[in-house]
Amino acid sequence: MRLALLALLTRSPAHGYELKQDLEKLLGAAYPQPNVGQIYVTLGRLEKSGLIEGEDVEQSGRPNKRTYKLTDAGREAVLAWFEDTAEEPRVRDEFFMKLALAPQSGLADPIALINKQRRQYLNTMRDLSKLAAAEDRDNKISQLLIEGAMLHLQADLDWLERCQEELE
Amino acid sequence: MSDDATAAPAVPTARPATPIVRAEGLTKTHHGEGAPVPAVRGVDLSVQPGEFVAVTGPSGAGKSTLLHLIGGLQRPDGGKLWIDGERVDAYREARWAVLRRRSIGVVFQFFNLVSNLTVADNVELPALLAGVSPKAARDSRAELLAELGLEGRERAMPGELSGGEQQRVALARALVNHPALLLADEPAGSLDSKGTREVLRLLTRFHQRGQTIMMVTHDARMASAADRVISFFDGRIADDAQLGGGRRPGPSGGVSGVLELKE
Numbered sequence: 001m002r003l004a005l006l007a008l009l010t011r012s013p014a015h016g017y018e019l020k021q022d023l024e025k026l027l028g029a030a031y032p033q034p035n036v037g038q039i040y041v042t043l044g045r046l047e048k049s050g051l052i053e054g055e056d057v058e059q060s061g062r063p064n065k066r067t068y069k070l071t072d073a074g075r076e077a078v079l080a081w082f083e084d085t086a087e088e089p090r091v092r093d094e095f096f097m098k099l100a101l102a103p104q105s106g107l108a109d110p111i112a113l114i115n116k117q118r119r120q121y122l123n124t125m126r127d128l129s130k131l132a133a134a135e136d137r138d139n140k141i142s143q144l145l146i147e148g149a150m151l152h153l154q155a156d157l158d159w160l161e162r163c164q165e166e167l168e
Numbered sequence: 169m170s171d172d173a174t175a176a177p178a179v180p181t182a183r184p185a186t187p188i189v190r191a192e193g194l195t196k197t198h199h200g201e202g203a204p205v206p207a208v209r210g211v212d213l214s215v216q217p218g219e220f221v222a223v224t225g226p227s228g229a230g231k232s233t234l235l236h237l238i239g240g241l242q243r244p245d246g247g248k249l250w251i252d253g254e255r256v257d258a259y260r261e262a263r264w265a266v267l268r269r270r271s272i273g274v275v276f277q278f279f280n281l282v283s284n285l286t287v288a289d290n291v292e293l294p295a296l297l298a299g300v301s302p303k304a305a306r307d308s309r310a311e312l313l314a315e316l317g318l319e320g321r322e323r324a325m326p327g328e329l330s331g332g333e334q335q336r337v338a339l340a341r342a343l344v345n346h347p348a349l350l351l352a353d354e355p356a357g358s359l360d361s362k363g364t365r366e367v368l369r370l371l372t373r374f375h376q377r378g379q380t381i382m383m384v385t386h387d388a389r390m391a392s393a394a395d396r397v398i399s400f401f402d403g404r405i406a407d408d409a410q411l412g413g414g415r416r417p418g419p420s421g422g423v424s425g426v427l428e429l430k431e
Contacts, residue, residue, distance in 0.1 A: 115407040126412060149423075152426065153426060168402065
């Protein structure tokens with residue numbers, strides 16, 4: 001979340017709750033939102049490392065709110081973030097280890113493991129389809145997030161199919 | 169779904185209703201140029217009225233053959249088959265043709281519309297063949313085409329339509345006689361993602377109204393629209409899973425787990 005918050009602050013200074021709302025609006029209801037507490041903690045750390053600067057703004061009848069702006073070092077960090085390519089997603093390591101070790105252990109049948117895992121993926125796929133249908137159609141970012149999750153899951157299901165073909 | 173569901177076949181809650189499809193030891197071997205290839209190897213299966221069942225599996229697993237056996241498009245080498253309580257495995261083509269007209273609608277990957285008939289005639293033809301009056305056939309056709317968003321396309325020829333539109337016409341044709349069972353063989357297999365979503369939305373809608381559907385697909389996203397998924401491997405049912413229903417995803421699993429963006 002660190003860099004997402006920094007990137008949001010490139011537009012203009014903002015306080016923690018605004019940033020939470022911006023994230024929600026951008027990513028849609030589908031995205032599991034960080035709670036506002038997590039956001040304040042992260043902002044505190046970013047300030048300590050000199051990437052943002054906080055300033056207290058007085059509010060009548062309420063506690064002060066702290067508004068943050070990006071420092072030059074923060075802007076550099078965002079630039080470097082955009083510069084880097086992201087890491088590739090990884091194979092489901094834990095399931096793969098179970099599958100690899102099941103025959104030796106004698107405690108689980110690989111095909112039963114595959115079937116169980118497939119059921120979970122299919123159910124999640126179903127939930128994602130429902131979520132996509134419920135989510136605002138015009139929020140492209142949110143729809144793409146869900147579609148991305150579905151395509152990853154599809155790949156995992158294809159891979160399970162390959163495992164089953166080879167191991168049966 | 170409970171964790172121990174793996175062992176138990178996904179039998180829908182016990183009901184006295186006659187299954188729409190019941191198969192026992194269904195077998196089919198293809199005799200091509202090389203050695204005989206067993207495509208369906210002793211399948212037991214029961215589909216209850218109102219179920220939406222997807223059959224998935226790798227290509228060559230025999231899932232399309234299974235669907236073709238159930239629709240009488242191919243004949244089994246062995247085993248028994250009932251459609252809506254009627255034993256049909258020994259039927260010859262003429263009786264199958266009557267049964268399909270009355271009780272089974274079929275949608276194929278490549279639509280299989282009659283290319284020199286208009287959209288309207290393609291949809292009305294099976295109704296007329298079933299002995300419905302021309303007026304009633306026209307009415308059913310008009311209703312279905314409107315429902316499928318094809319109003320105004322009645323006079324078009326299939327070749328003038330997009331793939332997605334052609335598949336919707338094929339769906340109207342399959343449903344015009346109100347079949348007890350709709351069979352769909354890779355119904356989105358030759359469509360783009362927009363056409364795929366459209367077909368899926370329509371199948372889901374007809375299912376919600378009570379249409380029994382059996383669909384073969386290699387696409388997990390399609391399959392997850394069904395409420396029961398049969399995984400077919402090497403001519404056999406490897407798993408038969410009921411989707412939905414009381415699943416409690418753990419904190420790191422389920423839908424929020426797959427959507428969380430990690431840095």
